[in-house]
Amino acid sequence: MEHLKSVHNRLGSLQLRTILKHYLHYSINTNNMAPKKDTGKTPYQGKKRAFGNFKCPKCNRTWSSANSWANMGQECKTCRINVYPYHQEELKPGNTSYNQEQHPEHLCEKCKQLGHSCKN
Numbered sequence: 001m002e003h004l005k006s007v008h009n010r011l012g013s014l015q016l017r018t019i020l021k022h023y024l025h026y027s028i029n030t031n032n033m034a035p036k037k038d039t040g041k042t043p044y045q046g047k048k049r050a051f052g053n054f055k056c057p058k059c060n061r062t063w064s065s066a067n068s069w070a071n072m073g074q075e076c077k078t079c080r081i082n083v084y085p086y087h088q089e090e091l092k093p094g095n096t097s098y099n100q101e102q103h104p105e106h107l108c109e110k111c112k113q114l115g116h117s118c119k120n
């Protein structure tokens with residue numbers, strides 16, 4: 001009986017080690033495979049202009065803009081703090097109504113970075 005027990009124990013720890021090895025192997029692999037956690041500040045990470053919904057965390061004012069960009073925010077015109085969009089979606093191609101939008105360049109991080117309106 002004693003003998004059987006020790007065999008069983010040895011088997012048990014061997015199995016554990018195998019599982020552990022597999023687990024480590026797996027986690028190392030997934031670490032390598034996983035894309036670098038990007039420092040995305042906005043939901044949209046594409047290159048194009050997007051439609052964004054903004055909400056100022058300070059005054060709770062909400063606004064939307066068809067000139068919102070990946071990792072770019074717009075200033076709340078009341079609080080003058082930069083706010084990143086909480087929701088973004090790609091502009092539908094062919095919809096030109098977005099171009100009619102008044103775009104406050106002095107509040108838009110992208111415009112400021114470009115030095116001109118990001119609409120053009």
Ligand SMILES: [Zn+2]
Nearest residue numbers: 056059076079
């Ligand atoms: Zn505000």
Ligand SMILES: [Zn+2]
Nearest residue numbers: 108110111118
């Ligand atoms: Zn802009």
